[in-house]
Amino acid sequence: MPLTPAELADRLGRWSSGRGPLHLLLAARLRRLVDEGELPPGAALPPDRALAAALAVGRGTVVAAYEHLRVEGRIVRRQGSGTRVAGPARPGPRETTGAPVFLHLLEPDDDVxxxxxxxxxxPPPVLLAAYQRALPHLATVTDDIGYRPTGHPRLRRAVAEYYARRGLPTEPEQIVITNGGQQALSLLARAFVEPGGRVLVEAPTYPGALEAFGEQAAHVRALPIGLDGFESAVAAPARRPDLAYLVSTHHNPTGAVLPPLVRRRLARAAAAADVPLVDDEVLAHLTFPGQETPPPLAAYAETGTGIVTVGSLSKSVWGGLRIGWIRAARPVVDRLARLRAVHDLGGNVPAQLAAAELLPDLExxxxxxxxxxxxxxxxxxxxxxxxxxxxxxxxxxxxxxxxxxxxxxxxxxxxxxxxxxxxxxxxxxxxxxxxxxxxxxxxxxxxxxxxxxxxxxxxxxxxxxxxxxxxxxxxxxxxxxxxx
Structure with a gap:
């Protein structure tokens, strides 16, 4: 399937942030995508005008950039058949959804x-202090090969106690530790979403979630913020979603906080429909002074078995720590641990020990x-x-x-x-x-x-x-x- 102008613009990333004429900057970035195989031989490129509109430049900029690559032999332009990367087309790996903002946000800042x-x-000083407190625990480790797909017991216990302080009684066995919140979402997508399955999300929502669910080739249906209309969306059994996802506290990107009555309604509806509901709480710690936030959505469920809660220290402490977690029913945790073991056997134990020192003072x-x-x-x-x-x-x-x-x-x-x-x-x-x-x-x-x-x-x-x-x-x- 040919790339749309928006998809190519996404792959180009921050192509125009360097110095020099725009057509040369565009040609340089396209050249890199071709040489690195991101644009494989035979791939169709968007027409001049369409790409120019997507990049907010004049058509002449795209024409000149394409011409540079044509002269170099990297692309072929033919009247009637459009513009393609030079070379015969060959099958490649399945594409991801390419969430438009996800990868190039992590590029170096340069002058931008x-x-x-x-x-x-x-990393804040509290993280360095936590590592210092964790070192004695690490020094005492014996008879432990370090492969823990569910996470280190000290951190699982600390996360459970953190939820208990917030009004959600939790056992350590309900926690699986992940390498950040993004891995948590990817594991949940693999656990719950069938190939081509359906996922309900808010519109708008966190783009990393769209990427994670799209990896499963899911059909994503968007509802308003707070999943308004959730009950009717799951009413027809033939259209029952595999999973629903929302950000209930300090929603990304709007900052909205779901009130308690809405949380209770969603918890009941998810239980009645037997649809796993993922509550992404990565931003829940970031409340402004004088503001109150409700307990996690799972606290409003009668049994709590159908609500899955995702958390992370990436936004509240530091992204480089790579510590996240999933709170769920024990059978779900067991299933996630099996999936986790297939991919990386477990996380960084020293980082988990440091995180266990952080959690009691996180608030x-x-x-x-x-x-x-x-x-x-x-x-x-x-x-x-x-x-x-x-x-x-x-x-x-x-x-x-x-x-x-x-x-x-x-x-x-x-x-x-x-x-x-x-x-x-x-x-x-x-x-x-x-x-x-x-x-x-x-x-x-x-x-x-x-x-x-x-x-x-x-x-x-x-x-x-x-x-x-x-x-x-x-x-x-x-x-x-x-x-x-």
């Missing part, structure tokens, strides 16, 4: 201010940083209101992101223009399985206030250039001149 991937940028650690997170959220909103008053920027009560609505245009094309002005943002369409949110952007507020000020200044400059059509031009020479 990163308002796309929200996470702490350095206190997050509370110490809550005022700073709120101040940065408020500062970003104030700067956007000052320099971009036409943008609609609702406040949040916690979390890490703002969900911005543009007054016109679309997020995909504006994100390309913003990148050329030195700031990376996430267009909303990549977070919305329904095909909506095209005029939305996701911005994060983790950065220091001076960085946020500069980021908004660059966004304002990009918006002035963007106008209504998103084309800021390119002085690329003509294809005829390139061929000489």
């Amino acid at each position: 201010i990163q308002l796309a991937c929200a996470a702490p940028v350095a 206190e650690h997050c509370a110490r940083l809550a005022a700073e997170r709120r101040d940065r959220h408020d500062h970003l909103r104030a700067e956007l209101a000052r320099l971009l008053p036409g943008w609609r920027v609702p406040p949040a009560t916690g979390g890490q992101t703002l969900w911005v609505r543009l007054p016109h245009g679309d997020g995909d094309s504006f994100a390309q223009v913003a990148l050329r002005h030195g700031v990376a943002v996430v267009p909303g369409a990549g977070l919305d399985a329904s095909g909506g949110s095209r005029r939305q952007l996701r911005l994060h507020s983790f950065a220091p206030t001076d960085v946020l000020t500069e980021a908004v200044r660059r966004l304002a400059a990009a918006w002035r250039v963007y106008g209504g059509d998103g084309d800021d031009g390119d002085d690329a020479p003509s294809p005829r001149a390139l061929a000489v």
